Amino acid sequence: MRAVVYHAYGVLPEVAEVADPACPEDGVVIEVRATGVCRSDWHAWRGHDPVALPHTPGHEFAGVVAAVGPRVSEWNVGDRVTVPFVCGCGACDYCAGGDAQVCPHQTQPGFTGPGSFAEKVAVHAADLNLVALPDSVDFVTAASLGCRFATAFRALTAHGRLVRDQWLAVHGCGGVGLSAVMIGVALGARVVAVDVVASARDRARDLGAEATVDAAQVGDVAARVRELTGGGAHVSVDALGSPDTAVGSVRCLRPRGRHVQVGLLLGKAATPPLPMDLVVAHELEVHGSHGMAAHEYPAMLALVEDGTLRPDRLVGHVIDLDRAGEALAAMDLPASTAGMTVVRPVPSGGPQA
Structure with a gap:
């Protein structure tokens, strides 16, 4: 063959x-x-x-x-x-x-x-x-x-427990990120999509994202997401897999929020400095999702x-x-x-x- x-x-x-x-x-x-x-x-x-x-x-x-x-x-x-x-x-x-x-x-x-x-x-x-x-x-x-799609579906439903009218932040709008945007919108959530590429952000808007953030231009992405969502996302997904997106995903959550790590973190990127002080103080949940x-x-x-x-x-x-x-x-x-x-x-x- x-x-x-x-x-x-x-x-x-x-x-x-x-x-x-x-x-x-x-x-x-x-x-x-x-x-x-x-x-x-x-x-x-x-x-x-x-x-x-x-x-x-x-x-x-x-x-x-x-x-x-x-x-x-x-x-x-x-x-x-x-x-x-x-x-x-x-x-x-x-x-x-x-x-x-x-x-x-x-x-x-x-x-x-x-x-x-x-x-x-x-x-x-x-x-x-x-x-x-x-x-x-x-x-x-x-x-x-x-x-990408099945992983995003389970990340949002099983781990994120996303429901109607909650805020979802998606960091990275590649295949799994755009899947998460589509699924979040279908579940009735309000979605903020974060990416450095304009065409990816445009596609996220086409799929129903309410707001987008240009991570290449915004100095503090997490602060911008908290501002857009009136206090932070209920659920945030790192769909890219980098120390910056993982940390930003946790930092953009409101108290009792849920971070789901979907993007792979390999090699030197495998141990990002997650803000565990916020995880404890705000009773955040941190999940991995593997298909x-x-x-x-x-x-x-x-x-x-x-x-x-x-x-x-x-x-x-x-x-x-x-x-x-x-x-x-x-x-x-x-x-x-x-x-x-x-x-x-x-x-x-x-x-x-």
């Missing part, structure tokens, strides 16, 4: 002919119809999140089941599916308790093994990890759900089906596999236009539904 491969960190990935993935006994092989290009893939390519080399990236994908292992009982060849970016082992206490997203034996296509920048990808523990796609949800839309387990997808998909959530509006470009490497490398630079990029590995003329 054709797959995008890089042999060293930071070297431009290229399309190569590689062996088809073997089907796990408890898993499936999925023919990839669409896969998102995510900053997490960029972190791995840059060596911030080490992977075994050579490597095929990609972890936000949707497609059709092409092969089924003998220990799989719930899925058949031809089923339309998507998959969380964290796949639980299906055997531990965390998986049994519904928390596959923190499974200590998790697999992650695109990180622990070859990913979805390919015509096919293998998934373990299929009965636990696969999500059936409604016929009304196309593959490109579904590819936007697996990491969403497959069994939690139906509530989100129901809102996609009825049009309450429109993740398709977050897609900026749809490209073929030959351009996936350059799309990943382009994340070295600040985005000039907002919107995620989706790759269609299916050859020209193949199924696109």
